[in-house]
Amino acid sequence: LKQLPRISSAGASTFPVIYEGVVASNSSSSTRDVSCPSPTWYLPASAPPTIHNQQMNNRATIFGSFDRQLSLLDPMSDRVSTILVWQNLIVSTREDKKSQLLQRMKLSKNAAPKKKVLLHNISGAITGGLWAVMGASGSGKSTLLNTLACRLDVNTVVEGEMRLNGAPYDNAELKRIAGYVMQDDLLNGYLTVEETLMYTAKLRLPRTFTDKQREERVEDVLNDLGLVHVRKATIGSQIKQGISGSERKRLCVSMQLLNRPQLLFLDEPTTGLDSVTALDLLHTLHAIAHGKSQEKAVTIVCSIHQPQSKIFNLFDSLTLLKSGNIIYQGPRKQAMEVFRAAGFPCPLYTNPADHLLDVITPAKTGDREDVHQQEEATDKAIIQCQNPIEIDLNMGVDKRLEQMGSLPLNPTWFQQVHILLQRNFTEQKRKWKITAVCLLQTIIMAVLIGTVFLRIGQTQSSIVRRESVIFFCIINQGIFGALTVINSFPVERTLTLRERASGTYFASSYFIAKIIADTLVQIPIPIAFSCIVYFLVGLDATVGKFFMFTLFTLLCSMSSTSLALMISALCQTTDMSVTVLPMALEVTRLFSGFFLAPSRLPKYFTWLDALSYVKYSFVGVSLNEFQGLRLSCANTRSIPVNATYSITNQCIERGEYFITERGYDYLNIWECVGILFAIIIFCRFCAFIGVRFLKN
Structure with missing residues (x-):
């Protein structure tokens, strides 16, 4: 060891630091005989203006040159099946259309939309092994990963060339051969580890696979990721304890490895893990990236903030980002040699990853202009110590025919619906307490309504009570049905979008399976309600009328459920959904x-009346009850029908009189049934549109 003066580094101290001694010949060979000038130290403010301005423009010169951005390809892997190349890549964000419109209205019609550049004209290649994308916060790590994985927001603009095995690609093609593990671990908390993997295997593995082959693949990834001991454990959620954070992360990785991807992206895989668990996970990823068989070899790209030295040494290659620019890309072992040649050797007993980031991260203290000039000099020295090479966009073109020709077909749409139905029923079975509480509430309300309106009979006074109990039954089932599903789509939204982005299933197959499962669980509730209320109240005891009453109760519940599903799908969040739903229910x-009979409805409210599913349910049940009803004239007296109308000293013997007087006869029973079916279909179609197209 020898003591060397530290030339420059962000946050450099004035006292001497002990560095590893380096033989000059080794240093020159490691940098491929590139002449690496020492970094030009920043000039004081009193320097001549011409020199000072030249130093201030160094940053544009450094990052504006395409040659400075070229990457060193990884020569280590001898079993590279996928080569990902990008050239002159510029990624920027723009304001959404709503913000642009407001900005133009506020300023002028010619106001240009605001634009922020995230990646600045970068080029590089991923050629096999375990890669690390490092950089300080906001340097563009996640942006680069999302750009290469075709998972950017709709308000992001991408310029430049990206090639997969020598050909342009899109998200539809990439997700058939690649996997993506997000930073946060979103999983279905009601399923076990083995069930989660099994359903994923059924949805993502080729349709020609047998159940035995799927089970073998699941067993394989359970062993590879060390999840055998928790295979029967429930994943759990925030309110129910399940598997640990490390096991959740491993499960997310194993789900992506089921279909043996050739390329795997991981965004901050060590976030939230302790040092031991993080190291264990990276050992697993390193083993997967260097699989024993050709089939298991996977190119893995991880964005990672500041790994410990043991984790850093597991990576084969490194991409170092700073403010949307590539400072270094190439073999991990060569990075320290490049920084040493540039005048920034790593101090002894210092984490290499910490050192790399310390060097390229600007100091937070000191004169801003001096710090800026020092930063430019540091970047220039590091970039000039790397041998730029030409990026060939046709790299890997010989692998493409074999790669794309061997891609199997995914399960059909009907198979996806069947598998998702099984998964939904498994989830509903685990949520039996919620279903039991809903059924218990329904029984309690049915008994209360039945006892309040117990045996209303067929006297003249029963007319008012008969109409009131019908209205209350319709409202009760409508509100109960809507409130049980208002949180349905918002809760599953993020997980569903992630699974769809991975190519797990179609939006339509998910929607149909969910609607079928939820409807089958919902059907027994209004049926049980009708069986209790109808006979306690003493409505017209006719078999046909009882079944028609049950049908309208069921259709009313499904209509309110459909309305709530539409609102939840279009509003996207639970907070917005529960804000909009009460108004919709009150209007209906x-x-x-x-309250406002059809015969007394003002014309300007006709359109609102036509949209109310409650009106068709109420009118349909009223027609069903009053048609053919015979009333007794005993003890005839003044009968208040509502607040503005009463019948005095008149005996009504037939229910048809009441139908005509209230104006219910403008529709018949089957027209009410048909309109309710139309409302259900329309609302659920709108809900599907929201699920399918609203992704932000």
């Missing part, structure tokens, strides 16, 4: 035909 209740 106000124009239900009970």
Whole structure:
């Protein structure tokens, strides 16, 4: 060891630091005989203006040159199956259309939309092994990963060339051969580890696979990721304890490895893990990237902030980012040699990853202009110590025919619906307490309504009570049905978008399976309600009328559920959904035909009346009950029908009189049934549109 003066580094101290001694010949060979000038130290403010301005423009010269951005390809892997190349890549964000419109209205019609550049004209290649994308916060790590994986936001603009095995690619093609593990671990908390992997295997493995082959693949990844001991454990959620954070991360990785991808992206895989667990996970990823068989070899790209030295040494190659620019890309072992040749040797007993980031991260203290000039000099020295090479966009073109020709077909749409139905029923079975509480609430409300309106009979006074109990039954089932599903799509939204982005299933197959499963669970509730209420109240005891009453109760519940599903899908969040739903329910209740009879409806409210599913349910049940009803004239007296109308000293013997007087006869029973079916279909179609196209 020898003591060397530290030339420059972000946050450099004035006292001497002990560095590893380096033989000059080794240093020159490691940098491929590139002449690496020492970094030019920043000039004081009193320097001549011409020199000072030249130093201030160094940054544009450094990062504006395409040659300075070229990457060193990884020569280590001898079993590279996928080569990902990008050239002159510029990524920027723009304001969404709503913000642009408001900005133009506020300023002028010619106001240019705001634009922020995230990646500045970078080029490089991923050629096999375990890669690390490093950089300080905001340097563009996640942006680079999302750009290469075709997972950017719609308001992001990408310029430049990206090639997969020598040909342009899109998200649809990439997700068939690549996997992506997000930073946060979103999983279905009601399933076990083995069930999660098995359903994923059924959805993502080729349709020609047998159940035995899928089970073997699941067993394989359970062993590879060390999850055998928790295979029967429930994943859990925030309110229910399940597997640990490390096991959740391993499960997310194993789900992506089921279909043996050739390329795997991981965004901050060590976030939230302790040092031992993080190291264990990276050992697993390193083993996967250097699999014993050709089939298991996977090119893995990880964005990582500041790994410990043991983790850093597991990476084969490194991409170092700073403010959207590539400072270094190439073999991990060569990075320290490049920095040493540039005048920034790593101090002894210092984490190499910490040292690399310390060097390229600007100091937070000191004169801003001096710090800026020192930063430019540091960047220039590091970049000039790397041998730029030409990026060949046709690299890997010989692998493409074999790669794309061997891609199997995924399960069909009907197979996806069947598998998702099984998964939904498994989830519903684990949520049996919620279903049991809903059924118990329904029984309690049915008994309360039945006892309040117990045996209303067929006297003249029963007319008012009969109409009131019908209205209350319709409202009760409508509200209960809507409130049980208002949180349905928002809770699953993020997980569903992630699974769809991975090519697990179509949006339509997910929607159909969910609707079928939820409907089958929902059907028994209004049926149980009808069986209790109908006979306790003493409505017209006719078999046909009972089944028609049950049908309208069921259709009312499904209509309210469909309305709530549409609102939750279009509003996207639970907070917005529960804000909009009460207004929709109140409007449908106000124009239900009970408070404002069809015969007394003002013309300017006709359109609102036509949209109310409660009105068609109420009118349909009223027609069903009053048609053919015979009333007794005993003890005839003044009968208040509502707040503005009463019948005095008149005996109504037939229910048809009441139908005509209230104006319910403008529709018949089957027209009400048909309109309710139309409302259900329309609302659920709108819900599907929201699920399919609203992704932000």
